[in-house]
Amino acid sequence: MNEPTVDALTKKSCVPCEGGVPIIDAAAAKPYLAALPDWSLDEAGTMISRQTNCGNFVKAMKLLGQVAEVAEDQQHHPDLHLTGYRHVRIDLTTHAIGGLSENDFIVAAKIDEVLKG
Numbered sequence: 001m002n003e004p005t006v007d008a009l010t011k012k013s014c015v016p017c018e019g020g021v022p023i024i025d026a027a028a029a030k031p032y033l034a035a036l037p038d039w040s041l042d043e044a045g046t047m048i049s050r051q052t053n054c055g056n057f058v059k060a061m062k063l064l065g066q067v068a069e070v071a072e073d074q075q076h077h078p079d080l081h082l083t084g085y086r087h088v089r090i091d092l093t094t095h096a097i098g099g100l101s102e103n104d105f106i107v108a109a110k111i112d113e114v115l116k117g
């Protein structure tokens with residue numbers, strides 16, 4: 001991909017990953033993060049996260065269900081955190097390679113679509 005756009009990422013599908021896919025390091029993550037401004041990279045450069053205040057517990061649980069559907073559909077699964085009854089944090093990393101792959105940015109773009117409503 002040249003400069004990734006949110007539109008192009010949303011249209012892509014994750015590739016099955018049990019290793020052997022290229023790691024996207026912090027430098028290579030920059031253009032992806034430019035396309036996905038609500039996501040931030042952790043200090044190690046191995047995970048991206050997005051947090052949102054859903055307003056109430058029921059809406060937070062609904063979001064988790066929607067994210068679970070995206071994850072199952074793509075067979076790429078985020079770590080999901082629900083704290084303080086309405087705060088959801090979504091972490092994405094590719095466990096099989098111990099870092100970021102394009103799958104993480106594809107799922108992030110699809111989650112952004114869900115959050116846009």
Ligand SMILES: C[C@H](O)[C@H](O)[C@H]1CNC2=NC(N)=NC(=O)C2=N1
Nearest residue numbers: 016017075076077093094095096
């Ligand atoms: C074959 C299949 O794609 C792999 O087992 C997937 C399942 N979901 C996954 N999700 C995440 N986040 N990382 C993985 O390495 C991973 N592996």
